[in-house]
Amino acid sequence: MIPDLIVLRLGELTLKGKNRHRFEKAINEQVRRVLRPFPKLNFIREFGRVYIELNGESFPHIAEKLKKVLGLGSFSPVLTAPLELEAVRLAAQEAMQAAVTDYRTKETEIKFKVTVRRVNKSFPYDSQQMNKLVGGSILRAVPGLKVDVNNPDIELKIELRDERALIFSQVVEGTGGFPLGTNGKAMLMLSGGIDSPVAGFLALRQGLKLEAVHFHSYPYTSERSQQKVKELVGKLSAYAGDIKLHMVPFTSVQTKVHQAYKQNLLITILRRAMFRITEKLADGSGASAIVTGESLGQVASQTLASMNAIGRAVGIPVIQPLICMEKQQIIRIAEMIDTFDISIQPHEDCCTLFLPPSPSTNPNLRVVESIESKMEWLEAELDEAVKQTETIWIQEGGQRHSHASFF
Numbered sequence: 001m002i003p004d005l006i007v008l009r010l011g012e013l014t015l016k017g018k019n020r021h022r023f024e025k026a027i028n029e030q031v032r033r034v035l036r037p038f039p040k041l042n043f044i045r046e047f048g049r050v051y052i053e054l055n056g057e058s059f060p061h062i063a064e065k066l067k068k069v070l071g072l073g074s075f076s077p078v079l080t081a082p083l084e085l086e087a088v089r090l091a092a093q094e095a096m097q098a099a100v101t102d103y104r105t106k107e108t109e110i111k112f113k114v115t116v117r118r119v120n121k122s123f124p125y126d127s128q129q130m131n132k133l134v135g136g137s138i139l140r141a142v143p144g145l146k147v148d149v150n151n152p153d154i155e156l157k158i159e160l161r162d163e164r165a166l167i168f169s170q171v172v173e174g175t176g177g178f179p180l181g182t183n184g185k186a187m188l189m190l191s192g193g194i195d196s197p198v199a200g201f202l203a204l205r206q207g208l209k210l211e212a213v214h215f216h217s218y219p220y221t222s223e224r225s226q227q228k229v230k231e232l233v234g235k236l237s238a239y240a241g242d243i244k245l246h247m248v249p250f251t252s253v254q255t256k257v258h259q260a261y262k263q264n265l266l267i268t269i270l271r272r273a274m275f276r277i278t279e280k281l282a283d284g285s286g287a288s289a290i291v292t293g294e295s296l297g298q299v300a301s302q303t304l305a306s307m308n309a310i311g312r313a314v315g316i317p318v319i320q321p322l323i324c325m326e327k328q329q330i331i332r333i334a335e336m337i338d339t340f341d342i343s344i345q346p347h348e349d350c351c352t353l354f355l356p357p358s359p360s361t362n363p364n365l366r367v368v369e370s371i372e373s374k375m376e377w378l379e380a381e382l383d384e385a386v387k388q389t390e391t392i393w394i395q396e397g398g399q400r401h402s403h404a405s406f407f
Helices: 020-034 059-066 085-103 127-141 195-205 223-240 251-260 266-285 304-311 327-336 365-373 378-387
Strands: 005-010 042-046 049-053 072-081 110-118 145-147 154-160 165-168 185-189 209-216 243-249 390-395 398-403
Touching: 005 020, 005 059, 005 165, 020 042, 020 049, 020 059, 059 072, 072 085, 085 110, 085 127, 085 154, 085 165, 110 127, 127 145, 127 154, 185 195, 185 266, 195 209, 195 223, 195 327, 209 223, 209 266, 223 243, 223 390, 243 266, 243 378, 251 266, 251 378, 266 304, 266 365, 266 378, 304 365
Parallel strands: 110 145, 110 154, 185 209, 209 243
Antiparallel strands: 005 049, 005 072, 042 049, 072 165, 154 165, 243 390, 390 398
């Protein structure tokens, strides 16, 4: 079956509340952006739906793009027919034959039902009559079928609308969530591991627009490790469009902190420094929060006491989408968004440099602040790291352009 159009159903969250019109506008803009490579498409908007007339464009290629539209609940490829009984019957037979071909795995009867929704009340047959008229014609035309209205393998849906009939059986799940950027902007602290890209995806799905921040300790960490992070941002940009990536040189801060203090609170102090730099970048970007990939209890810096001591370094909210998720749940999402294979590639993490023998899992905030107060040079070092930050625009599939520094 070669569909004539696609019907898009906006996510349930998008249709609720006073912000519905703003959400609809945002998701329509995103749909048009991802489908820009298909110039023949024609878009028709209705309440809670968008119809896309294909005009010969490829449905499979378009479907891959639509699966990554944030806020989209589901979509279906649709055959259209004139509002005439015989035309609807013929189109329904074609759609069912295609559905049977896709579904059949063995030589057994396939159960089906027809569900007709008569929006156009001037059509001469009501929904129940059409169910029987169309269902009977399908049974005669397509072998190997059996009617089962309670537990069908295939449900063929027909909508009799004002100007034409829409016939479809396939419903493709969308990403769901909120449309991109409708709930504000945040900074994603992105390492090269599994967790932080997943946290970024979940934040995007909640309607946050993201800029990514990565800390590197070149030459202690290689350029390959930086390239890996760019590839991860490229995967997220498939959902978000172009994303700014701030590459923060952390070597000087890390070295000087280590020279001044080498004991069990070193990781806590360095993580607080990263948070403070990220907050400075957020101030310059108009972001209102920080997103991180912590999952409670996974490593020493992710105990409740450690996260409290680290998070207190900044005055803006810290969002932790993975906080109560198990590792296997996180991995499943990483595989779904195609970041897992990149994340498991070997890389040097600046957080593992100068690691103390026994990092504290229960840091005392007052002790940490007392140690930092003796590092009178620390604030200037953080400001210098911000000044030396390289900002790169990343689009799906690669780097677009860069700026030498953030400010």
